[in-house]
Amino acid sequence: MMAYLIKGVSILGAEPTDLYINDGVISAPVENAEVIDAAGLVALPGLVDVHTHLREPGREDAETVETGSRAAALGGYTAVCAMANTSPVADTAGVVEQVWRLGREAGLVDVQPIGAVTVGLAGKQMAELGAMATSAANVRIFSDDGFCVADPKLMRRALEYVKAFDGVIAQHAEEPRLTEGAQMHEGEVSTRLGLTGWPAVAEEAIIARDVLLAEHVGSRLHVCHVSTAGSVEVLRQAKARGVRVTAEVTPHHLLLTDELAAGYDPVFKVNPPLRTRSDVEALRQALLDGVIDVVATDHAPHAVQDKECEWAHARPGMLGLETALPIVLSIYGPQWDLIADRMSRAPARIAGLAGHGGDLSVGSPANLTLVDPAARRVVDPSELASRSRNTPYAGMTLPGRIVATFLRGEATVLDGKAVK
Numbered sequence: 524m525m526a527y528l529i530k531g532v533s534i535l536g537a538e539p540t541d542l543y544i545n546d547g548v549i550s551a552p553v554e555n556a557e558v559i560d561a562a563g564l565v566a567l568p569g570l571v572d573v574h575t576h577l578r579e580p581g582r583e584d585a586e587t588v589e590t591g592s593r594a595a596a597l598g599g600y601t602a603v604c605a606m607a608n609t610s611p612v613a614d615t616a617g618v619v620e621q622v623w624r625l626g627r628e629a630g631l632v633d634v635q636p637i638g639a640v641t642v643g644l645a646g647k648q649m650a651e652l653g654a655m656a657t658s659a660a661n662v663r664i665f666s667d668d669g670f671c672v673a674d675p676k677l678m679r680r681a682l683e684y685v686k687a688f689d690g691v692i693a694q695h696a697e698e699p700r701l702t703e704g705a706q707m708h709e710g711e712v713s714t715r716l717g718l719t720g721w722p723a724v725a726e727e728a729i730i731a732r733d734v735l736l737a738e739h740v741g742s743r744l745h746v747c748h749v750s751t752a753g754s755v756e757v758l759r760q761a762k763a764r765g766v767r768v769t770a771e772v773t774p775h776h777l778l779l780t781d782e783l784a785a786g787y788d789p790v791f792k793v794n795p796p797l798r799t800r801s802d803v804e805a806l807r808q809a810l811l812d813g814v815i816d817v818v819a820t821d822h823a824p825h826a827v828q829d830k831e832c833e834w835a836h837a838r839p840g841m842l843g844l845e846t847a848l849p850i851v852l853s854i855y856g857p858q859w860d861l862i863a864d865r866m867s868r869a870p871a872r873i874a875g876l877a878g879h880g881g882d883l884s885v886g887s888p889a890n891l892t893l894v895d896p897a898a899r900r901v902v903d904p905s906e907l908a909s910r911s912r913n914t915p916y917a918g919m920t921l922p923g924r925i926v927a928t929f930l931r932g933e934a935t936v937l938d939g940k941a942v943k
């Protein structure tokens with residue numbers, strides 16, 4: 524294994540220093556290390572995504588574990604949690620072990636499978652959560668993402684069940700009766716465009732119900748892709764009462780608004796939908812306050828035929844892994860400690876991923892990324908490592924180039940390029 528000397532790097536914005544990597548860990552100085560000139564670069568703990576769609580098994584035309592892992596490494600990630608809405612659904616020990624094994628084989632990031640809450644994501648019958656938890660994949664997060672666990676009795680039972688192994692239910696909060704036929708955020712713009720609306724209350728009502736259920740049974744709830752100002756208020760109150768709830772926001776909900784639907788370009792169709800400017804402002808503040816714990820990408824690759832079609836027929840979802848850090852940097856600037864917390868430490872804690880989200884001290888696992896905050900890059904969809912092209916940021920100039928990423932001391936990205 525190669526040893527590295529990362530020369531003159533700023534750890535989380537501190538004074539430049541030399542960082543050595545040897546034998547998979549941050550080490551004391553060693554001889555014969557490969558020197559990386561890191562003047563002007565910032566070292567962060569490797570990013571961790573609690574919400575990634577890798578599409579394998581089933582939709583390898585949109586993404587595979589390997590292509591998604593490469594996109595993740597290029598985005599500065601060292602671990603991603605793979606959502607269960609594959610085909611077949613990741614609702615058995617067999618499927619989660621398959622995804623976990625594919626992640627190991629790709630060897631670019633740690634791929635931690637998420638298990639489905641219900642069989643086939645159908646919301647009727649609880650999946651074998653225990654079997655997934657005790658499998659080689661060691662599943663701790665369970666989610667029907669793409670669908671809401673709408674049945675309150677089933678949600679309660681799932682919350683109770685995962686307590687036995689300190690698991691967490693990650694809820695896609697969407698009251699399905701309130702979003703039937705929905706195409707975009709319900710508001711002024713949807714009225715103008717004549718598209719069926721997805722009202723904010725459909726998200727807020729489920730979060731309100733679920734924090735009460737989690738409180739009642741004393742279990743852990745995680746809320747996926749929070750998108751409205753009202754949801755932030757529900758979460759703020761629940762946290763103040765001590766409910767064990769965590770929440771994520773996506774880069775696109777921190778940046779984009781429903782006005783973008785006006786061109787009917789399906790690249791802006793996503794679930795939950797892009798909201799209003801005041802929602803965006805509330806989400807930004809909530810991430811600062813810690814009411815929202817993490818930035819999660821909800822990286823949702825889709826094949827061309829599923830995206831480049833009429834708005835109503837297009838699948839919802841956007842790419843996220845390769846642009847997340849630049850988007851966050853463009854919003855918050857060089858607040859490195861905040862970025863490290865919301866994109867690495869907190870997600871590693873939620874997902875129970877020991878070895879990630881560390882402090883880069885000597886002896887700790889060398890999971891880290893080097894960023895050039897001064898570099899700017901125009902997003903070119905054809906240059907992305909993802910197998911899909913559905914980025915909403917095409918043509919935008921974003922700050923922050925990911926120069927290198929290390930997974931347990933092995934370089935996965937060097938000079939801004941994937942090593943394998």
Ligand SMILES: NC(=O)N[C@@H](CC(=O)O)C(=O)O
Nearest residue numbers: 576668669793794823839840
């Ligand atoms: N977030 C999305 O817009 N899409 C997700 C699933 C979903 O939440 O609908 C996907 O898997 O494509």
